[in-house]
Amino acid sequence: MIETDMSKLTKEFSDIQAELLPKVKLENTFKKDEIKLIAGVDLAYWEEHGKTFGTCCIIVIDYHSKEVIENVYSYGEITVPYIAGFLAFRELPLIMKAVEKLTVEPDLYMFDGNGYLHYRHMGIATHASFFLHKPTIGVAKSYLRIKEVDFQMPENQAGAYTNIVIDSEIYGRALRTTKNVKPIFVSCGNWIDLDTSTEMVMSCVNKESRLPIPVRLADLETHRVRKQLAHK
């Protein structure tokens, strides 16, 4: 029974992903020098009374000064299970709830998770773009293996990368943002190309973390908010 529920769900979800796919454009729909605000999105979870709750934090920084411009969050019960390949369906509700609280309009969103680097090219960064109506980039900390294709380890030098090619198509890139640290996995979300995505990610990295600042700060913030909300 739980078995059939799950296959119904994945069928329904993959149909939605297939509908969105033709609308993806891996080209810049903006001018790079017009980028001012970059948002980072992340979530944290906890259990309470046998239910799963989550909080979504969005940090907006100024691309040039790296100063934090805005910091908002949302929280609530999480009802959709985690299924690899369908992360957006689980996290999008709280993400949009947090987006509604923004008073500024980010020019670009970075996500903790993949975009085009996905079984059906519909990772959370790509999926979310259709609700945000803004360019998005996927930034994952671990590799999602597709069609048994492994990634090639980039050189141990900041900025080094290798493309992840599957069936002659570039899905994304393993990017070494910092020397002596594991690479991260960058892919286009939507309305941006891979070179620009890589450039944006590299411009947001500092010595403190291998992740771009907006995503890193959002991650830290979710932990702080969880402490404030959980067990109450």
Add this chain to the structure above:
DNA sequence: GCGACAG
């Protein structure tokens, strides 16, 4: 049945 499996 077994292994894989973003967050």
Add this chain to the structure above:
DNA sequence: ATCTTGTCGC
């Protein structure tokens, strides 16, 4: 994602 201390290294 989350449960968790110390510990090796720059």
